[in-house]
Amino acid sequence: MTGDPSAQSALTDTVVPSGRTNKADDVGASQWRVAMRRLRRNPGAIIGAVIVLVFVLVALLAPVLAPFPAEALPGRAEIRPTFIPGPSDAYPLGLDRYGGDLLSKLIWGARASLLIGVLSTVIGLLGGMLLGLLAGAFGGWIDTAVMRLVDLMLSVPSLLLAVSIAAVIGQSPRAIVIAIGVVQIPIFARLLRGSMLAQRGLDYVLAASSLGLSRRTVTMSHVLPNSLGPVIVQATLMLATAVIEAAGLSFLGLGGGAPTTAEWGRMLAQAQNELEVAPRLAFLPGACIAITALGFTLFGEALREALDPKTRKR
Amino acid sequence: MTRLILQRLGLLIPTLLGLSILLFLWVRALPGGPATALLGERATPEAVERINELYGFSRPLHEQYLAWMGQLLQGNFGASTRTQQPVLEEFFARFPATIELTVVALVIAVGIGIPLGYVAARHQGRFLDQTTVVASLIGVTIPVFALAFLLKYVFAVQLGWFPSAGRLDPSMVATHPTGFYVLDGILTREWDAAWNALTHLVLPAIALGSIPLAIIARITRASVIEVQGADYVRTARAKGLRPPRLRRRVVLRNAMLPVATTIGLQVGLLLSGAVLTETVFAFNGIGSYLANAIFNLDYAVLQAFILFIAIAYTLVNLAVDVSYGLIDPRMRVR
């Protein structure tokens, strides 16, 4: 054991917050405010946040930014079976197989992909938290039943589970959102339950119970808020997974709609026949997916680090 | 040890039972009902009527389930709606290809991921470490099919170093006693066939293995860093252990515990990824067959394949649990 060099002095038992210099703005900072401050100092978090922000802005401002509407095929006349025109003044990133403007489609695609990613994560988060809360708050047979279901869902590889769910709903973007959302449910449920169980054994929960608070109050105002950290981190990371998996499902043709749909996964799927003629048709949507996922991952990892008391001293 | 295995096998039964119920209900929940699963999307109402009559789809659900289970236990998993081929045959004809692909991908992921993560941890904070951290972060975020495209374009289309599709050149004539083409080539001493099959494996395996590689490298790095700070490592240094023994027997062995769990989890990812990778490389395994079935909504194939894959996945996880018991004495049941 190397003695903690910053531990309090014994004579006066004064406050020295662990390891950090006692700056004025540190006083009265809750766990979340401390985490935000640490995020601001983490380059990974900033890069991640900037990436995410840029893509979100592009998605929101798509009607203003995109030169052409989502489904428009302005260059249809210029397409030949063996030739797809590359970048030009009129089409900065060139055309696709059907004569759509690639830049416009990527911009509209940001909207479609992010929307799918966010909506499905919201479904997964809400559903998972509900199940996790049920299991973590009530325990007993409810817990056992919920965890059995969770184990069962996790016993099928995620993509296959998503495929089977999407197949029931039918080929549409809605099916993809629901499928990916449902696949995330067991992950969030297990995480929240575990986190709640860990909190449950801590003395402050016993102290709260001894105050005569009802079980519901103890769970909702002490146990749950303290269990949310890992769930929020996971949700951020899950946004990356959702964008990638959504692209995978629409790559497999589960998104429905016309082949000209402006959605990154769909565009990639269409591009596979054009790989030798126009590789950019595959690489640019692929890069968009990867960069978006990178943004969410960077931010999520930084958030995890910021909330982890073990790394707090460094 | 035996008890651990038996116990895990015991847990397998309820899992599979639950899974079969879900899959059974799944087909019943399909738009158009189970008849669609047999006849395909464009079945006429008359045909649906006939099938419902013939297979008793109007009987109570639990009777239907028991009848279906009876069929499964006799090895009758139904036939593809498109090709009318029995699903079981189709599965076993293609399974070796997928095993071959995922095993090579896993070997790449483990063989490179663990040393990379270990070396990065030893040089924590320095250039090599930071490069690994960044590279593995990018590795985690690239969609597997996008990477497959990239590899195919650069190394097959542009450079021509590797074939771009299939498991074997069409001109290659070879015998296949096992269905594992590389192994077949070696067994039958058809060396050129073995080599040819291997070159066909390289790109898909790299594409498929890269994400697990990145994940394994990250976990290994984190785990080694954590173990290096553990009290027992400090004590091992205090008792005068020499660095080689310290690294091998104390640090590495303990650091491998979370890595073993991670490797088990990667198998699910590999099976998912195989569907996409095999499609891109026209690699004739269960993945591309499944992708086709998804595309054509061939429910009979989907139902059976998902069950098979879940069984395989569960068995792999069982193996991981058991191997975990081998590394960590605390997991052994006395």
Place this chain on the structure above:
Amino acid sequence: MTGSPLLSLRDVEVTFTTEAGSLPAARGVSFDVHPGETVAIVGESGSGKSTTAAAVIGLLAENGAVTRGQILFDGQDLAALPHSATSRLRGSDIGMVPQDPMSNLNPVMRVGDQIVEALEDNGVARGAAARRRAVELLEEAGLPDAERRARQYPHEFSGGMRQRALIAMGLSCRPRLLIADEPTSALDVTVQRVILDRLDELTAELGTAVLLITHDLGLAAERASRIVVMYGGEVVETGPALELLRDPQHEYTQRLLAAAPSLASRRIQLAKVTGLAAVAARDLLSVSHGDGVDAATEGAGGTRTDSIIEVSGVSKVFQLRGKGLFSRTEAFTAVDDVSFVIPRGRTVAIVGESGSGKSTVARMMLDLIPPTSGSITFNGERVGGANRAAEVRFRRQVQPIFQDPYASLDPLYSIYRTIEEPLRAHDFGTAAQRRERVHELMDDVALSPTLLRRYPAELSGGQRQRVAIARALALNPDLVVCDEAVSALDVIVQSQILRLLADLQSRLGLSYLFISHDLAVVRQIADHVCVMQDGRIVEQGTADDVFDQPQTPYTQMLLDAIPGAGLELGVAS
């Protein structure tokens, strides 16, 4: 001591480089250890004692370094040697016994093999010879059935057995200096004593010098010939053990001496023998104390003799789930037919080692878990009835204080919100009245109201425990259950909190149930003592009776295990 010292620290400074800049963890540390001698470094957490020990054996954390001075081992300056050279000294010349036996053994390796590898890498023995030697060493450290034990893994060992294995390991290559860093503080008191005795015998036999790091002045005085007292990274006093105890020069040493429970309980004992009641009164914190020493405060409720809570025939059986899938649950009796009463305004202590069931009793008294059989009656009303109104009434009147002051406060609640919560929960007054009450409570526990908008993470351990006390007192309870309430605190803070508790008791007429493993603390605070072992109360009586005339061998053993029991302290006035 004559001759040249084996280890000599001269003006050593250790600095840690952190994000916030460089932090000196030890400054100007100088002392000698002669061959075969035991020297103890005593200090609280953060005093730099462990850092100093780590510097000697060359195991400072990555970001730490010796930035000034010399560490002379056998005349050689370790601070100036390259890493490879100091690493050759480790194990063979300087051994170590670490603090926490639970985390210091390699969990995936057989215990015997862990000694074998030390023997091999230090070139002492190889192969079969090394394996034989490992068994001998384990035997020597007092591990029964060493042959079989050597083939087991650490998780199959109890804490005491692990510590014996670590001692065998630390001495395996016959080092000339052994660094023992709080070697027994994680163990039960009775085990502590046995292990320290064995360590003493062994090092004496082998002529090994020992550098003992401890927070317990009593233990240091009992085991070491000389003591180095460290505070805030500096050595404040050095001297022969007894001299230092009888005539402490530095103000800090004096405070430490006054605060150390082991020494306080020894002083009480000596004072009773010599009849110096006033002396004992300084150390006795209980409201009433038996014959001879009856000078201190007689509190508000101290004269009433009715009992606030009656526990009769209470048992708690837990159903443990078996390991296998089909195996049945096993019954485990944690508390077995326990009966006692707490007189109003008094302190009843339950002492016992880990696993004795004392904390389960506490949980049942707080109505957090129901007893399997038996009854608990609070103010004449049975606890744990179905009546919600009675439960709310009970909750207002019985409040807990737990061991870990960090874990017992919700990290997301500000201090104000933490203390206000009970008031709010029981609809106490208006917002303004609650605010006033919170400030009053902060005053009661001697905390500045400026802390109210802070969060638990920003407070020291002692401050957090004061907040926990304020929260417990918010509703004016009659009974406070203190479950190891001072065990996680440094000695001086510990004595401050104990005094605060005693003071609050006499002012507010509180009754305490005081759960502790530490007999020395119990000696100071309790009026009535129950000794628990394996779920049963093996002995109970007034504090004076239990401590002066223990009736069972187990109680006697616990008493003997208090460090410093045999010390000759100067207690005159």
